[in-house]
Amino acid sequence: MLRNLVFGTCLSFIATASLAQGDFVIGLSNSFFGNTQRHKIVDSYIQAAEEAKAQGRIAEYYTLNGDGTVNTQVAHINELILKGVDAILVIAASEAALNGAIQRACAAGIKVIAFDALPTAPCAYKLRVDFAEYGATGAKGIVDVLEGRGNVLLVRGVKGSGNDKDTYDGQISVLRDRPEINIVGEVNGNWSGPVAQSAVAGILPSLPHVDGVISQGGGDGYGILQAFLQSPEYKDDMPAITGGNDTDFVLWWQQEKARSGYATVSVGIDPSSGGAAFWYALNILEGAEPPQEQTYPLTVLTQDNVDDFTGLEPNSIVSAPQDEAWVKEHFLK
Structure with a gap:
């Protein structure tokens, strides 16, 4: 069952109840929650995490959504370190200012996977958008x-x-x-x-x-x-x-x-990247050894292909599911 806790006015904290289904715990630290793209990214992460939980591959997951500031995100990462998570997904508020917190997470044996907006911390895996x-x-x-x-x-x-x-x-x-x-x-x-x-x-x-x-x-x-x-x-x-x-x-x-x-x-950038990053992190925890940094593909609509995108819902972002099989094909071969 999903629990919802709110810290202040700009932080949303979402966690699953701890279930004895699997050993891994994964957290997301999202620096900014103020637009449709980030909402969809977080939704795709939660959907993937729920699927993995149902498969018995994780015990718990956390989502921390910030206000765009470095201080809030550093607090999020520190919170996840204290909770003893196995992996932290990071959409960074700053390229450099989070590096200390990320290095602390890595030193604690936590896998850090950055995507969408990247830090420069060398210990983090990076799914880089160019x-x-x-x-x-x-x-x-x-x-x-x-x-x-x-x-x-x-x-x-x-x-x-x-x-x-x-x-x-x-x-x-x-x-x-x-x-x-x-x-x-x-x-x-x-x-x-x-x-x-x-x-x-x-x-x-x-x-x-x-x-x-x-x-x-x-x-x-x-x-x-x-x-x-x-x-x-x-x-x-x-x-x-x-x-x-x-x-x-x-x-x-x-x-x-x-x-x-x-x-x-x-x-x-396909907002299914949140789900893709989750599957990427889980596969690393399960033994995959991908390159430290890889490039995430762009989705480009042109005059020639725009009419191919049908069934679009209002107030959303063009998206195609990027499931575990897609992640393995693009990043884990």
């Missing part, structure tokens, strides 16, 4: 739609995060070689639809006409779209907006493509 490639892929897609010329707005992620910097660097690596692409503004959308909508709506009146928006995903695409839909100037002249595989945006894109030929690109 965020520079992520940013470059989205930027190139928008540049291609605009045929190499036009005004673009950049919508960044959480200020100061490693993922934001790497994604931005990837975007700029494409844009710096495109002299006819003009960056007319930058805002932080925090990978959140509501935050991105507010930020874009606030800056639009001060900008020249925007032809394209290069964003970072995580659920911000539909919020950006709403900001432009609310502006009379863009009612019949919507810019090409990078989606983050949020289904509300993709559903709108599919409909608008059919109606007017609207073209864009969407790039994302």
Whole structure:
């Protein structure tokens, strides 16, 4: 039976009741719980953990969701160390500031598996998303739609995060070689639809006409779209907006493509990564010896394949189940 305990206003703590079904205990320390992507990641982790528990392969699992700060996440990791877990999955709030806590976990014999947002601690296994490639892929897609010329707005992620910097660097690596692409503004959308909508709506009146928006995903695409839909100037002249595989945006894109030929690109990380990371960790505990660091694949939607994604539910992220067999095929061969 699932227990729910809440520590403060920003921390959700979820654990299973301890059952004598298996020996392993696994915990997740998720630094940030403020968007659809992270909710789906945590959901996929819990689904995988429940499946493993039913199989008798784990005794217990924990989930700690933070507020985006390093201090909270360090406290989470320390809590999991004290609980004597066998493995800790980490979505890091900082590349370097968690390293001390992670090293303490490793020194205690705990396997640490980092994914989605990585620390630099050398003892951790890492399922790395190439965020520079992520940013470059989205930027190139928008540049291609605009045929190499036009005004673009950049919508960044959480200020100061490693993922934001790497994604931005990837975007700029494409844009710096495109002299006819003009960056007319930058805002932080925090990978959140509501935050991105507010930020874009606030800056639009001060900008020249925007032809394209290069964003970072995580659920911000539909919020950006709403900001432009609310502006009379863009009612019949919507810019090409990078989606983050949020289904509300993709559903709108599919409909608008059919109606007017609207073209864009969407790039994302499958939120089933939470479940994939769980199976990866459990297999390591059971004796698998994968490389210390591997690259997690991106999911890219284009004008050519967007209509292949059917049965999408609103307020979600495009996702395909990444079960234990998928993990073994991609990471444990």
